[in-house]
Amino acid sequence: MDRAVPIARGVPRFTARPPVGSIVKHVFLILAAIVVAYPFFFMVTSAFKDLLEATHTPPTLLPTELHPENFVDAWNRAPWGRYFINTILVSVVVTVLELATACLAAYAFARMRFRGKGILFTLFLATLMIPGEATLVPNYVLMSPSKAACLGLPCLGWFDTYQVQIVPFIASAFSIFLMRQFFLAIPNELSDAARIDGAGHLRFLWSVVLPLSVPALITAGLITFLGSWNAFQWPLIVTSKPDFRPVQVGLSAFRQEAGSSYHLLMAASTFVVAPIVLLFLVAQRYLIQGIARTGIRG
Amino acid sequence: MAAEVIPANVRESSGRRLPVEGIQAWLFVLPALLIIGIFKILPAIAAFYMSLFKWDVVQGAFRGLGNYTDWLYDNSLRSPDFWRSLSTTFTYVIFTVPLEMAIALVIAYLLFQKMRGRGIYRTLYYLPYVTSLVAAAAVFVWVFHPQYGLVNDVIGLVGIGRQSWLDEPRGLFELLASSFGATLPAWLAGPSLALVVLSLVTVWHYMGYQIVIFLAGLSNISNEYYEAARLDGASERQIFTKITLPLLSPTTFFVFTVASIGVLRSFDSVYVLTNGGPLDTTRTVTMLVFKTAFQQAQFGLGAALAFILTLVILLFTLVQFRVLGRRVNYG
Numbered sequence: 013m014d015r016a017v018p019i020a021r022g023v024p025r026f027t028a029r030p031p032v033g034s035i036v037k038h039v040f041l042i043l044a045a046i047v048v049a050y051p052f053f054f055m056v057t058s059a060f061k062d063l064l065e066a067t068h069t070p071p072t073l074l075p076t077e078l079h080p081e082n083f084v085d086a087w088n089r090a091p092w093g094r095y096f097i098n099t100i101l102v103s104v105v106v107t108v109l110e111l112a113t114a115c116l117a118a119y120a121f122a123r124m125r126f127r128g129k130g131i132l133f134t135l136f137l138a139t140l141m142i143p144g145e146a147t148l149v150p151n152y153v154l155m156s157p158s159k160a161a162c163l164g165l166p167c168l169g170w171f172d173t174y175q176v177q178i179v180p181f182i183a184s185a186f187s188i189f190l191m192r193q194f195f196l197a198i199p200n201e202l203s204d205a206a207r208i209d210g211a212g213h214l215r216f217l218w219s220v221v222l223p224l225s226v227p228a229l230i231t232a233g234l235i236t237f238l239g240s241w242n243a244f245q246w247p248l249i250v251t252s253k254p255d256f257r258p259v260q261v262g263l264s265a266f267r268q269e270a271g272s273s274y275h276l277l278m279a280a281s282t283f284v285v286a287p288i289v290l291l292f293l294v295a296q297r298y299l300i301q302g303i304a305r306t307g308i309r310g
Numbered sequence: 311m312a313a314e315v316i317p318a319n320v321r322e323s324s325g326r327r328l329p330v331e332g333i334q335a336w337l338f339v340l341p342a343l344l345i346i347g348i349f350k351i352l353p354a355i356a357a358f359y360m361s362l363f364k365w366d367v368v369q370g371a372f373r374g375l376g377n378y379t380d381w382l383y384d385n386s387l388r389s390p391d392f393w394r395s396l397s398t399t400f401t402y403v404i405f406t407v408p409l410e411m412a413i414a415l416v417i418a419y420l421l422f423q424k425m426r427g428r429g430i431y432r433t434l435y436y437l438p439y440v441t442s443l444v445a446a447a448a449v450f451v452w453v454f455h456p457q458y459g460l461v462n463d464v465i466g467l468v469g470i471g472r473q474s475w476l477d478e479p480r481g482l483f484e485l486l487a488s489s490f491g492a493t494l495p496a497w498l499a500g501p502s503l504a505l506v507v508l509s510l511v512t513v514w515h516y517m518g519y520q521i522v523i524f525l526a527g528l529s530n531i532s533n534e535y536y537e538a539a540r541l542d543g544a545s546e547r548q549i550f551t552k553i554t555l556p557l558l559s560p561t562t563f564f565v566f567t568v569a570s571i572g573v574l575r576s577f578d579s580v581y582v583l584t585n586g587g588p589l590d591t592t593r594t595v596t597m598l599v600f601k602t603a604f605q606q607a608q609f610g611l612g613a614a615l616a617f618i619l620t621l622v623i624l625l626f627t628l629v630q631f632r633v634l635g636r637r638v639n640y641g
Contacts, residue, residue, distance in 0.1 A: 037420050044417060045434050048514065051449045052437065054460070058452075070463040117342040126335035132343070139350045141627045143575050145596055146620040147353035149603050149613045150360060154353065183345035213334060242442040244578045249604055260444045264582060267448055274452065281445040292440045296433055299440075303519065304526035 055285070058278040059083065066275035079275070086279040090269060091254045095262035102177045102258060103240040109182035110236050111229060117183075118191035119217045123203060136185040144245075151180065155250055176250045177258065181240065187232045190302070194228035195221060231302030234295055241288050259284050357613045357620075365610030377614035392615070394590070395598040399574060401501045402594060406509040407569045411562070414517050418524030419554065432525075436518035443515060447582035450511050451476060478503035479589035502591035504584050512579055516572060520565050527561025528554070560633065567630035574623055595619045 058066045059082055061075040086092075120126065121133050155176050157169035170176035198221060206216040222229070244260045251257045257265075263284050270277040292299065361377050364370035376384070381392040417435065421428050438446065454461050454475035462472045471489070478485075481499025501509075535553050544552070555562075577596040580586065586593040586601070593601070595615065603612025 034425075037423075037425070041417065041420055041431055044413070045431060048435055048438060048517070051446060051453065051514070052441075054453065055445070055449045067458055069458045071458075071460055113342040113345065116338040120335040120338035124331055124335040124338070126332040129335070132339060135351075136342070136346065139346055141624060141631075142350055142354045143571075143620055143623045145575060145577075145599060145616045145623075146357050147350060148599070149609050149616060150353035150356035151349060152604070153356075153360075153609065154349075180345070180349035183342040185346060188342060213331070213338075238440055242440075244442070244444055245581070245600075248581075260442050263442075263444050263448070267582075277448050281448045285441050285445045288440055288442070289437065292437070293433070296436070300432070300436065300522050304522050 052285075055278050055281050058275055059282045061275050063273060063275050066278065067272075082275050082279040083283065086266075086270075086276040087283070089273075089276060090262060090266050090280070092259075092262065092280070092283070094254055095257060095259040098174070098256055099241060099258040099260075102174060102243075103237050105174075105178050106181045106240045107233050107237045109178070110184055110187060111233055113183040114187035114191050114232060115217065115222065115225075115229075117188045118195055119213070119221065121188070122192045122195035123198075123221075124213065136188055139185045140189075148245075148249075152249060170250070172251050172253050172256050174256060177243070177247055177256070180246075181236075184236065187236060190232050191225070191228055194225050198224055227298060228302075230295065230298040231305075234291075234299045235302065237291075238288065238299075358617060360610055361614035361617050363610045365608070365613070367607045367609065370610070373610070377611050378618070380611065381615055381618065388611070391593075391598060392595075395593050395595045398501075398505065398592065399594040399596075402505060402509060402512075402576075402592075403570050403573045405501055405506060406512045406573050407566065409509070410513040410516055410520060410569055411565055413513065414520035414565070415524055415558075415562070417517075418521045418528060419550070421521070422525055422528045432518075432521065435521050438515050439518045441515075443511075443578040444582050446511065446515065447579070450507070450583065454507050473503060475507050476504045476584055477588050479587075479591045482506050502588070504588055505592050508579060508583055508592055511583060512573060512576065515579070516569065520569065523565050523568075524558070524561060527558050527564075530561075531557045563633050564630065567626055567633075571623055571626050574619070574626070 054071070057073070057075055058071075060078050060080065061072070061082075062077065062079050065072055065076060117136075121129065155168050155170040157167060157171060168176075170179075202220055203216060206220060211219070242260060243258065244264070247258050247261050248264070251261065254262070263280060266280050267277060270280070360369075362372060362374060364373050364376075379385075380388045383389050417431075421431055453459050456462070456472065456474045456477055459475065461475065466472065473485070479502050481494075481502055483498055483500035484494050485503060487494045531554065535557065536549060539549050539553055575596060576594070577600065580592055580594055580597050581600070584592040586597045596619065599612050599616045599619065602608045602615060
């Protein structure tokens with residue numbers, strides 16, 4: 013049996029359980045679930061309360077009156093439309109380009125022979141060990157407009173742009189590794205057949221390998237998209253204008269702006285979190301499987 | 311006949327195509343190599359280079375290891391900050407990782423048994439992990455609010471006085487002791503209450519990820535062990551401590567490493583919850599890097615500090631690779 017499948021499907025395990033243990037178990041799991049879910053519940057319910065009720069102590073469980081206009085108020089208090097366009101644009105472009113570079117590289121590593129393959133693959137894997145903190149300052153300098161700060165290299169001058177949030181992230185050793193593992197499992201008979209039919213590597217990759225790899229593509233794509241949507245530190249330091257800032261940085265700024273208008277802050281938090289939670293609920297199977305697989309298989 | 315012809319063809323053609331295939335393969339790898347090279351490998355080297363110079367926005371004089379010795383002992387303004395942030399960072403790890411792992415393991419173990427609503431539980435526990443910490447912080451700051459926060463109301467029910475939580479620089483043990491009218495020496499004060507809250511939010515955020523990894527680890531343990539143990543009349547507790555825990559240990563170690571690295575590197579959670587305060591009691595190394603490099607514009611010092619942190623993280627990663635390497639044999 014495939015080792016990655018059981019957590020998604022559920023494997024029969026412990027047979028008959030004593031009922032007492034079962035109750036204790038459920039009580040524990042439900043308590044944990046309440047603690048985990050409470051912040052979400054609090055966020056959404058507070059978003060519908062008026063200011064007085066949202067700051068009432070102790071907090072009311074449910075809003076006594078629904079105030080959906082909070083969402084409109086919150087939306088109008090900051091350039092949220094711009095923030096969302098920025099985040100969606102950056103996340104989608106990063107995800108698409110990252111998958112493209114990952115598939116090409118992973119295909120070469122999985123199914124082609126070339127000089128330096130072993131060294132190059134080791135180099136890619138080694139970059140997984142470099143934490144973002146190590147490269148933060150030089151990358152910041154590289155993006156800065158000031159020639160003097162630029163290590164004598166041509167300065168990119170990319171502060172307050174889209175490309176500063178996109179280009180550094182369109183290749184990841186992690187995705188290459190994940191896709192390579194998947195490509196390795198594709199039977200050789202298929203590539204032999206394709207070669208005999210005269211198909212080149214690019215053709216074989218596009219019309220045979222990729223259609224077979226949709227689950228892996230979704231997993232890698234989701235992980236990248238999620239990281240891009242929630243990105244905070246990098247856009248925080250390389251953008252200063254709302255024109256290019258993503259929603260997370262926008263929300264962080266909105267926390268100061270909203271000040272004591274707590275109900276509006278909760279409304280804004282709700283619409284920042286909602287898209288990614290919905291995406292997760294739709295596609296969680298791929299994400300959880302992928303994390304279980306790559307987590308365990310390193 | 312045919313069986314002989316085809317391999318010959320393939321061998322011949324692949325022999326002739328090999329140099330072309332080599333060029334094509336390099337072209338396939340090139341985009342990824344360029345990006346990773348320019349934005350990951352070169353900056354890692356550049357970071358070390360920068361750390362050897364006085365570099366306040368613009369490159370200054372060569373200092374050798376001066377930036378490092380400033381942090382470690384030489385500079386009476388810098389080195390106390392460094393040692394304090396290092397100790398804060400490790401305290402953050404110690405108060406987060408074991409708690410997080412214990413809860414995740416228990417939940418994973420419970421969920422692993424055949425039960426109703428398992429998928430719903432798993433989805434729910436995983437939800438915080440996909441939620442941005444910026445949004446989560448907006449909520450938690452309120453939940454732990456000194457005046458309005460629900461947490462103060464809840465602990466009020468069991469007779470504990472109101473706390474300042476994220477605004478509280480005093481230590482956890484210090485507060486506990488003072489509630490009994492005792493005073494503790496400063497070195498026993500423990501992590502600030504603000505750091506404890508930070509740990510709790512971190513546990514909330516990462517728990518679901520760890521549950522998923524533990525579940526995968528549990529499903530790798532063959533059912534035969536459990537069946538054999540049951541035939542021998544082992545109790546549930548014996549099964550857990552004598553079979554599950556030992557066989558799960560590679561997963562446990564993996565989770566420990568990943569979780570520790572996650573906390574060592576964490577920036578978002580600290581930035582949005584406390585921004586290093588109150589009274590610098592949550593200024594972790596990453597926050598100190600941020601302050602030095604981007605608020606004080608001391609790139610050289612910042613790079614040196616980041617490099618020290620990188621060494622600590624590399625140490626954890628190398629240990630993990632070794633253990634994972636060993637794991638391959640377990641098959």
